[in-house]
Amino acid sequence: MNISAPFIRRPVATLLLSLAILLLGWVSFGLLSVAPLPKMDFPAIVVNATLPGASPQVMASSVATPLERSLGSIAGISEMTSRSSQGSTQIVILFDLERNVDAAAREVQAAINAARNLLPSGMRSMPTYKKFNPSQAPIMVLSLTSPLLDKSQLYDVASTVLAQKLAQVQGVGQIQIGGSSLPAVRVELQPRLLDQYGIALDEVRNAIVQANVDRPKGAVEDASRHWQIQANDQLEKAADYQPLIIRYQNNAAVRLSDVATVRDSVENRYNSGFYNDNDSVLLVINRQPGANIIETIEDIRAELPALQAVIPSSVQLEVAMDRSPVIRATLHEAERTLLIAVALVILVVFAFLGRWRAALIPALAVPVSLVGTFAVMYLLDFSLNNLSLMALIIATGLVVDDAIVVLENISRHIEAGEKPMAAAFKGAQEVGFTLLSMNLSLVAVFLSILFMGGIVGSLFREFSLTLTVAILISMLVSLTLTPMLCARWLKAEETERKPGRLQRFGTRLQERVLAGYARSLDWALRHSRLTLCSLLATIAFNVFLFIEVPKTFMPQQDTGQLIGFIRGDDGLSFQVMQPKMEIYRRGLLADPAVHSVAGFIGGSGGINNAFLVVRLKPIGERGVSAQDVIDRLRDSVPKVPGGRLMLMPDQDLQFGGRQGRSSENEYVLLASNLDDLREWLPKVRDALAKLPELTDIDANEGEGAQQISLQIDRATAQRLGVDMAMITSVLNNAFSQRQISTIYDSLNQYSVVMEIDPTFAEYPEALDQIQVISADGARVPLSSFARWERSLEEDRVNHQGQFAAESVGYSLAEDVTQEQANAAIGKAVAELNLPTEMQGILGGTGGQFEKAAKGQPGMILMALLVVYIVLGILYESYIHPLTILSTLPSAGVGALLAIILSGGEFSLISLLGLFLLIGVVKKNAILMIDLALELERHDQLSPQESIRRACLLRFRPIIMTTLAAMLGALPLLLGMSEGAEMRQPLGLTIVGGLILSQLLTLYTTPVVYLYLDRLRHRVNRWRGVRSDAALDTPV
Structure with a gap:
């Protein structure tokens, strides 16, 4: 059956079908996120x-x-x-x-x-x-600055106006605001005045709560009118609270202003933000799941003029960080790489066939296959991203293979003197099963990636399915459009023009190369044992290289942005941390590669921790990678006593749920007893700090935060009529910035915060002047039943899996792989002999690497097994799939050698390259084996004659398809612009694997074919079955 025949006979229908695929793909391209x-x-x-x-x-x-x-x-x-x-x-x-x-x-x-x-x-x-x-990671950070408004007012603008407006933009998800807090009325009580008037803290709190209410009052109406009752029962500003009467004493009113300073201030004093050299409030914007980043950022930018118009004129709204330029540059570079790959593979066809008409046939087939893929990507809800575009770049070399196989076979018949129409019918029919075998086995490889499971499987799902769709569309195009174009386009070239000088030179060169290959092939067949030994050596060498190659999880991205943390020593106050952050801020801005710095201190991260976002200049301007910038900043930024600066490149993919981590990697200790955990964490930290493989060690512990421990004499307190609830309430009122009441506004809600005067609370001795009102109304000094002492305690408590947890964060030293770091950590911790009730685990990227590394050999074996099963079904044989799979060891050696010799690391991207090599390299063997079997069955040739003839006849398409795949991957390898760190490992693996496999499989495949053919005959003789090739014995 000739699948291509109806399409060759109906050129209009075939062209319209291809045009429909192109149109659907083109429309879908604009809809992809x-x-x-x-x-x-x-x-x-x-x-x-x-x-x-x-x-x-x-x-x-x-x-x-x-x-x-x-x-x-x-x-x-x-x-x-x-x-x-x-x-x-x-x-x-x-x-x-x-x-x-x-x-x-x-x-x-x-x-x-x-x-x-x-x-x-x-x-x-x-x-x-x-x-x-x-x-x-966030997609955009906006900065609010003003020479007139204070930061609480800026925060109010951000929270009340901007966040609400931005939330309505299509694609915008969570919005976080940092750098300050909402305005609030702060009541700062004077303990001496309270003592003078005999007023308790709870008395003040109750007076404020009862004075500020916002409750329904009902309405009054008569037969014809209705009046809503409103009252001035809510106090909004500090001036409204100052005359508030606490009590009457000696026939005189004691007002709130008599015992406290009341002012309009902020809800949380321990919070500060900046953008470059200015104090600032920051809006950190995340996108909704599945939203188009570029479109979302464009929509936000389009709203900025309108937002600027609705906020006070003194407020300056600026973009502090925008991820779209780097993403645009990365995707633009990927698209440019795709076009280069298409041009290179077309040049391969022209170089071998010497006719522009022949070269233009795959030039039409490739765009139809690639553009048509966009339609299926849209239906599957895929996006245009680094991995899906890499899949399309690689697909360029793969989809052109199908067109090359059909085109070359038809061209060979035309060169033999047949008419183009007849050659198209015959050539397409001859390679129909070959194309089916090549593509279905290739699809089997990519679909096996889906069985990876977990994060890795989810990450590469789009890559795998995009390639699969492109290959299937390519097979359809190669069986429909390509033979139709060959039948109607190649004849003019043959009848009207003589070969040009370049074509004659190419033909002579091909003939010489083919003659040389024939001589070397004959030598390999005569020395088959030596050739087979070389194959066995490559299998053993694969195992050795896979063990020795440096391994990591994912290539480190250069997103043009750094994430920074400033860790202050435990117990440092907010006021002490601010100048330390200022020194680091100036040091970062002084670096020539830094575009801007934004960040904030305090908030949920703690008063002695700061978070920074360092935006770098485009890589073309700075000329060095993000990691190189970090290494330079480690030396150039001044070291500040009591505060440590840690920087890491921002990554598009982050692992783990622990918040506030200062590095991608961490070692986590888990225990049921918090005291044991704190005893062992310094030991683990010190052990890791000694490892040369690690740097930027950051433990979630220190000497401890300074703490005042109250030792309460319960018996004395009970005798004095004071219980624990009374004590806790008084301390809460005095020192907790307690939010005691709420002010309701039409746009937002604000708090009334009560505490004792901060200047009074600067020293622990302030506790001696705190008094508790006993059950009988007596004023009892806290010092009469409690004593205090200084101590150290953690300023944070972490849990993981309901166990107490502490972690040590770290970065990898220069030229150290994730595998080496994990091994060094495992050895160092093992020497500590942790207690049996304590568990240590790798977290972050290091933990993900451990999980992925364990499954990599199994994933490769599964891919091989899937391919074997598919080929066995197609060929109805147990033996021939082994011949085809024998091409893979040399590709593995080439890929691993390329990684080692280039100083690279084997990552998940490199693993993808190995999967691709499994699919690409076996195509060569399929081209040989398929024709050899055909020659045995129909021309009654011996196995050695058939495989030799098949090798020579398929030599040109094999070289063409290999070069097309290699040149399709070459732009990935040579790219140096944005996103190159993700593409280069894939290109290196494919190019390295194809070079060595091309050199070896042209000789090892025919030798393996002959050895397995002899094995087939022996098995059949042992079974008493005739093993004539024409009977197609399933062995």
Whole structure:
């Protein structure tokens, strides 16, 4: 059956079919979303709970633990971590990739409700939750500055106006605001004046709460009119609170202003942000899952003039960070690489066939295959990203193979004197099964990638399916459009023109190369044992090289952006940290590669920690990689005592749910006993700090945050009529920045914050002047039943999997691979002999590498097994698939040698290259074996004569397809612009594998074919079955 025959006879229908594929693909191309990497929407939920003034230990024991126990009963949780700091707890829940996040969210809400009765009664609101994607970085950061407004007013503008407007932009997801907090009325009490008037803290709090209310008052109406009752029962500004009467004493009113300083200020004093040299409030914008990054950023930029118009004129709204330029440059470079690859493969066809008409046939077939792929990508909800575009670049060399095989076979018949129409019918029919074998086995390789599972499988799903679709469309085009064009286009070239000088030179060169190959092939067949030994040697060499090659997880991206953390020593105050951050800020801005720096200190990260976003100049301007910039900054930025600066390149894909990490890698210690954990963490930190493979060691611990420990004599307190609730309430009122009331506005809500005067609370001795009102109304000094002492305590408590957890973050030293670092850590920790009740695990990128590395050999074997099964089904043979698979060891050696000799690392991208080599290299063997079997069956040639003739007849298409695949990958290897760090490993693996496999498989494949043919005969003789080739014995 000749599948191509009806399409050759009906050129109009064939052209219109191809045009329809092109049109659908072109329309779909404009509808595809744009992203740096495929959609990796990890089902994750973050739960936040606040209890102002509570210590990290109290938050961990009374808030985090009850919530974790309740949340831990939810099915499908892969990881649950929590971080408790002063007054806040954040729990991050990562679910299995198959879990529906909306259904999980409902269960999270139910678990929070179930834990309600176990949470502290003083919580002003129940814990909240929201969905988020831990793998994605923000797409844009906006900065608000003003010479007139203070930062609380800027924060109010950002929260009340900008965040609400931006949330309405298509594609915008979560918006975080940092650098300050909302305006608030702060009541700063004077303990001496309170003592003078005999007023207790709770008395002041109750007076404020009762004076500021916003409740319904009803209405008055008569027969014809209706009046709504309104009153001035809500106090809005500090001036409204100052005359508030606390009590009457000696026939005189004691007002709030008599015992306190009341001013309009901020809700949280421990918060500050900046952009370059200016104090700033920052809006960090994330995108919704699946949203087009480029379109979302363009829509935000289009809204900026309108947003600037609705905020005060003194406020300057600027873009501090925008991911779209780097993404645009990366995708533009990938598209340029794709066009170069198409041009190179067309040149290969012209170089071998010597006719522009022949070269233009694949030039038409390739765009139809590639552009048509966009339509299926759109239907599958894929995006244009680095991996899908890499798939299309690689597909250029693969899809042209099909056109080359058909074109070359038809051209060979025309060169033999047949008419183009007859040659098209005959040539297309001859290679129909060959194309089917080549493409189905190739699809089997790529579909096996889907069985990787987990994060790796999700990451490469689009890559695999994009290639699969392109190959299947290519097979369709090669069996329809290509033979039709050959039948109607090649004849004019043959009848009207004589070969030109370039064509004659190419023909002579091909004849000489073919003659040389024939002589060397005859030598290899005569010395078949030596040739077979070389194949066995490559198999052994593969194992050796795979063990020796440096391994890592993913190539480090250069996104044009650095993430920085400033870790202050435990116990440092907010005021002390600010000048340290200022020194680092100036040092970063002084580097010639740095475009801008934005960041904030305080907030949920803690008062002694700062977060930075360092935006670099385009790589063409800075001329060095992001990692080189980090290495230079380590030496150039001044070292500040009491504060450590840590920088890492921002990555499009991040792993793990632990918040506030200062590096991509971490080693996590888990234990049921927090004291044991704190005893062993310094030992682990010191052991890792000694390793030359690691740098930027950052442990989640220190000497401890300074703490005041109150030792309460319960018996004395009870005798004086004071209970623990009274003591806690007084301390909360005095030192917790307690939010005691809410001011309701038409656009937002603001707090009334009460505390003692901050200048009074600068020293621990302030506790001696705190008085508690006993049950009988007496004023009892705190010092009469309690004593205080200084101590050290952690300023944060972490949990993972409901166990106490502490981590040591680290970066890899220069020229150190992830495998080497993991091995060094494992050895160092093993020498410490951790207690059996304590567990140490690798987190972040290091942990993901461990999981992926264990499965890599199995994934390669699975791909080989799948290909063997498909080929066995197609050829109805157990033997011939082994001949075809014998081409793969040399490709593996070539790929691994290329990585080692170039100083590269074997990553998941390199693993993709090996999968591609499995698909590409076996095509050569299929071309040989398919024709050899045909010659044995129909021309009654001996196995040696048939395989020799098949090798010579298929030599030209084999060289053409290999060169096309190699040149298609060459732009990936040579690219030096944005995104090259992701493409180069793939190009290196493919080019290296193809070079060596091309040199060896032209000789090893016919030898293996003959040896396995002899084995087939022996097996058939042993079974008593006739093994004539014409009978197609299934062995």
